Amino acid sequence: MRFHSIVLIISLGLFGSSVVLGQADRGTLDTSPQLFIITTNSGGQFIGTILKQDAREILIETKDKGQVVIPKYEVKDMHEIKAREVNGNGDYIPEEIFATRYFITTNGLPMEKGESYVLWNLYGPEIHFGVAKNFSLGLMTSWVGIPIVGSAKYTFNISEKVNFGLGTLAGFGSWAAPDFVVALPYGALTIGDRRSNINFSGGYGMAAYDGYSGGATLFSIGAIAKLGKNTSFVFDSFFYVEDNAGSSNGVYGILIPGVRVHGKNDGAFQFGFSGLYGEGQFVPVPVPMLGWFKKL
Structure with a gap:
């Protein structure tokens, strides 16, 4: 019964998000002293x-x-x-360019058609495109091409500070295990804007291979907050519960706090440290979570 636990924490955890970018509505320009x-x-x-x-x-x-x-x-x-x-010193604090992405999860903020970016993680690359208003597609894999995961997400603007997204991840084991398939439909509720927000998401992850299939309920909390012009605090997490686990030992998860630093040319570098929870124990991970963003 541990097969889908291992499969889901690797395939859904590492590739647990598709990311889209967008811009806030622009105010009407006038010549008033603003x-x-x-x-x-x-x-x-x-x-x-x-x-x-x-x-x-x-x-x-x-x-x-x-x-x-x-x-x-x-x-x-x-x-x-x-x-x-504007902060207390009167300095302009720009929006977080990659506000729809935490470490491994996404949120319900909208994107703009034509926006795209690439993300290089330690475990592999990702690329995401805004193909239509509020709709994006993406592709993720590891450095050895296992698995290959596609993503799709559509977002809804509920109010100025509330957005909701519906999406799915679907992939297969590529050249090493073409019979392995994985899918994760999810929903994401985001409160806030592109400078600071908190997100609550949940879905159901499914995996199948060699005649065996399994699934797990997944939920996560993510947040981001601008610390300055070029720096943001980022927090990410996700937990999943094994079906019919019957005890707290069926809950597994990961928590990742970190920092994102923006450079020139619409790029950013983020780093954080994670801890794993499983079978009633919390274990810190000595390897940092690193990622490099670049808008295309």
Whole structure:
């Protein structure tokens, strides 16, 4: 009866999420004395008060560069900065670029069509695409190509601070075990935004191989919070309960606290330390959880 415990903690745990990216709704731009952020096509950002704009250019008063003239054709995005986007020192705190992803699980935040990214983990690579509004597809595997897991997720915006996602993971054992199959349909409820949020998710993982099949109920709690302009605290976990286990010894899980640090060119590095729970015991894992994000 331990087959599906091992299969699920490896195949569902390591590949327990598909990730999508998105952007918050943009406010309507005007020329009132409010702070705005302007992002150019080359990736530059200018934060300050808009002094003047016309059909050709925008004049913005920034704190660090003084007055800057930006041609309209160079503007990729511009929106008003809200009060919650500024810290106590008056510095702008940007959104978490990879806010829909923790360490191994995803959440219900939406994505934007055309967004995509790759994630390199110690155990293998992932790639995820926003193929339509609120809908994404992804592909995950290990460095030896076992297993290969596909993902799909659709999200629903319930309110400004509440989102819900429905998704599934499905894969097989690839070249080493083509008869091995695994699936995990799930739901995710997320409270918060792209700067800080907490997520509650649950699903049912199923695995089958060589005439044997098994399943387990899975649930998780994940959270993220911006600590500064380029740093975020990340927490992730998941637990699953063996069917008909009949005792607490049928509960297995993992908890992972860590930190994500953003670099240049829409990339990020995250690291954390995990602990495993099983058969009534909690065991720390000496190997860190490492991941490298890169937007495409």
